[in-house]
Amino acid sequence: xxxxxxxxxxxxxxxxxxxxxxxxxxxxxxxxxxxxxxxxxxxxxxxxxxxxxxxxxxxxxxxxxxxxxxxxxxxxxxxxxxxxxxxxxxxxxxxxxxxxxxxxxxxxxxxx
Amino acid sequence: xxxxxxxxxxxxxxxxxxxxxxxxxxxxxxxxxxxxxxxxxxxxxxxxxxxxxxxxxxxxxxxxxxxxxxxxxxxxxxxxxxxxxxxxxxxxxxxxxxxxxxxxxxxxxxxx
Numbered sequence: 350x351x352x353x354x355x356x357x358x359x360x361x362x363x364x365x366x367x368x369x370x371x372x373x374x375x376x377x378x379x380x381x382x383x384x385x386x387x388x389x390x391x392x393x394x395x396x397x398x399x400x401x402x403x404x405x406x407x408x409x410x411x412x413x414x415x416x417x418x419x420x421x422x423x424x425x426x427x428x429x430x431x432x433x434x435x436x437x438x439x440x441x442x443x444x445x446x447x448x449x450x451x452x453x454x455x456x457x458x459x460x461x
Numbered sequence: 462x463x464x465x466x467x468x469x470x471x472x473x474x475x476x477x478x479x480x481x482x483x484x485x486x487x488x489x490x491x492x493x494x495x496x497x498x499x500x501x502x503x504x505x506x507x508x509x510x511x512x513x514x515x516x517x518x519x520x521x522x523x524x525x526x527x528x529x530x531x532x533x534x535x536x537x538x539x540x541x542x543x544x545x546x547x548x549x550x551x552x553x554x555x556x557x558x559x560x561x562x563x564x565x566x567x568x569x570x571x572x573x
Contacts, residue, residue: 381560392467392567393551394564398561438503447509447516449494452503453502454502
């Protein structure tokens, strides 16, 4: 079956450093991917997305990289700030599934 | 306006009660979703509505009954729930299936 997973459940980084959060997916038919940030007690917040015909997309302080060969997705956060502390989920979408499947999540902690 | 509004924010109900969760969006999105999220877990899909029609039911027990009265509203009717149904219930919407999905803040449901 399709699944989206993460290599690390927790990640701690120093304030100001760059963060890299990884995600592995198994469904080669996945054609659209989203990264979400979820703070405690809140719903997931859209960060950035990427389609399968791209390998890189940049936003404000965030970059998503997609490697379809190894079915790997990553989220890079530049100059990590305390406000970036949250759980980050990747999610993938397939047209036949018609829904977003979430990975297990990575908790990012930013150390002062 | 990229807001998905869910009410109530918190709900405590007994196992014999009937209650409803409400979700509203005014972005003209035609796909709407209900997800269930347990603590420290990723959101899990329950239902998908596409153009106001139920397109996916992920084998959800019949004590959960979705309803889409119009293109802006999505309800989840609850009846005879069990304590294990306690969770954060999230609503999301997207313009079409494979486009960015925006989540509400969720309803924190406790079944006693």
